[in-house]
Amino acid sequence: MNDRLARIALMRLAEPGDALMGGLVASLGAQAVVERVRAGRPDPALVRLLTGSAGDDGGGAGGSVGDGGADENDRAGRGAGGGGHDAGGGGAGGSREERIAGRLRRAFASWSARLEPADPRRDLAEGERNGARLVIPGDPEWPTQLDDLGRARPYALWLHGDADLRFSCLRSVALVGSRAATPYGAHVAAEFGAGLSGRGWTVVSGGAYGVDGAAHRGALAGGAPTVAVLACGVDVAYPSAHHQLFTAVRAHGVLVSECPTGSYPTRPRFLIRNRLIAALSRGTVVVEAAVRSGALSTARHALSLNRVLGAVPGPVTSETSAGCHRLIRQGAAVCVTTPEEAIELTGALGADLARESHGPVLPRDELEPETRRVLETVPARGGAGPAAIAVAAGVGMDTALACLGGLAAAGYIERVSRGWRLRPEGPRSPSGR
């Protein structure tokens, strides 16, 4: 079982954002973790691994898994219900090692039970048959900003849609807010979506009614991709009334999920999903939210990930704007009243990153020989998957993926639902899409 299949298995056996699993994967790698879970009980070395210096996970928000609730991502994972393993009896007393050993035993029991029926090969085949693609850390399309999530980083992502996720998110703003949006909130979300998209900025949001849906609809009217991060499988239209909207997002953007295909959303998954919206985008703008809105969890994630945060004010007579006003009053969010102000806020911190996508165009002649061979196999119409391209170019899969990533960054090729194809306009900044 390779890394790709192991990560598909992880999606089945642990809940998204489970910090304990994240810590193990960061230390051992996905394949080794799956093997250990298959072997049954955790061996004592794992406890030492998790309680010792776990600084090798590379994630800024990582740290030790030991004391639950001590770090934000851990809390996020466990607070959402699925990721924690303290819920069962015992484990409260004893030394730190004993507590972690207890959590690990309970986690292994739960993971083993789920591993039994998992069939990663079938999952992969089914997902690809449906038109989706799997991306894992190290893939060219993997959005490296997700590494900021540390131990709560997703194991893998299912993507479905024509846009390249990584490049789409280089200049992106998350628009979040209440499902029960007022007409005012829906209007503002659509205006912001259209304004951002019209200026070449990608909108990132969920797939819910209210602000999410209005933001995507607005974004579809502009020229930039829109990214919908779902709490269900990318093949599951939830809510079903958004079936057409998701079809449109696939054509002009991309659907994203860290859940296995076919899975339905649960309330904890909505909350844990919010960290992806915050982490994918350069900044988050809360369009309309009551003080107890779930959108505020996205805002908290954005802050804990050092992303910029904005909030749109509304009538003080509207409870649905009270969450926005509180964020502004606390100084946690900047008051944002127009799409331009959202861009100003988000662009300021990351001018470097935005420039990355405008990098100097590399003339075709100056490409590395392998890269040029890969480019020559990319079709102008339709699209080809990385495996087919690797075979045709006579390079290994890893080389093909690396070359494709570089070619996309240089503007030669673009992601479509069936793989990669040449950009009709040739090499230029992909931000112009």
Next chain:
Amino acid sequence: MNDRLARIALMRLAEPGDALMGGLVASLGAQAVVERVRAGRPDPALVRLLTGSAGDDGGGAGGSVGDGGADENDRAGRGAGGGGHDAGGGGAGGSREERIAGRLRRAFASWSARLEPADPRRDLAEGERNGARLVIPGDPEWPTQLDDLGRARPYALWLHGDADLRFSCLRSVALVGSRAATPYGAHVAAEFGAGLSGRGWTVVSGGAYGVDGAAHRGALAGGAPTVAVLACGVDVAYPSAHHQLFTAVRAHGVLVSECPTGSYPTRPRFLIRNRLIAALSRGTVVVEAAVRSGALSTARHALSLNRVLGAVPGPVTSETSAGCHRLIRQGAAVCVTTPEEAIELTGALGADLARESHGPVLPRDELEPETRRVLETVPARGGAGPAAIAVAAGVGMDTALACLGGLAAAGYIERVSRGWRLRPEGPRSPSGR
């Protein structure tokens, strides 16, 4: 001519907030200034006085008058059109002394022409016949916070209404905003007015349509006084449709003007009046204002006087809230969504001042003999003016005024339209009114 009459004359001969006049009055006193103006041309000693160290005016925002526009109050006075004397030809070149000498010559010419027809005794008699009262710096009812205006401090104030201005403003919030308020803005202004007044906080505002009127109407529904600062004489109902509103304010608060009785408002006077609203109150809250609203000049005055500033957000789709949002975005104003938040904002800085009005109650037996004599002459019904009280108590006018101020502070007596009377409830904190 005493100080009181001299200041009435100053109201006639110089525009409100004239920093040049303010500087002369601070240095020489009102009587001496009127005498010099009557004498004709300014003597060279005045130029030396204004260019030299003029640090004896006691006002924090004072400073040198020399270079027009260098300080905020000077700018405020001159920006409003009436106060500056640079508008005429010449004076642009030359040394600092020459420029000031030129300004002073032009100012004296204008003041002399207005002094001719002025009749301060008639003004005083007429004002008092109409039920108004004049207060000047040093009077018990003079709001000493106006001294923060430095050279732009008013020469005197005409007051008309039952509330004591000084004590009313100890716990006060200015509510300002657009004359062309939307229904939303008018609703919020009334809610804030009622909420503040119901919690014992005085509302300070202008007398215009829109936010001003709605704030007063709301405040009249609460228990605390409301203060309307007019840009016309206290006896002039402008706008005339607010005649009934002003009658209600007189009964439950006080009308304030730095203009001579009978004078009609001019556009510059509206703007220069705004500094009084900012200076009288402990903090200013902009309820609804477009980016070019005159209410923002009150906000600027509040900031330059180190008063706290709040702004109420509104729909981002409303141009009439754009001024509020800009203040919040700039960090100049705190986002305020309820009357409680306005009090929290305003109360924080001045807890000391608010306590002042809750000072220890001085038992009647421990009053100074003169003060006790003055107290014994204050009627329980109707009301008596300070002059009548001074005569009846056998003390001088100055002593009577000082004693009356102390008695009011201790809660023995209260201001009514006809002068002073005993408080029915006896001595306790006047803030309970």
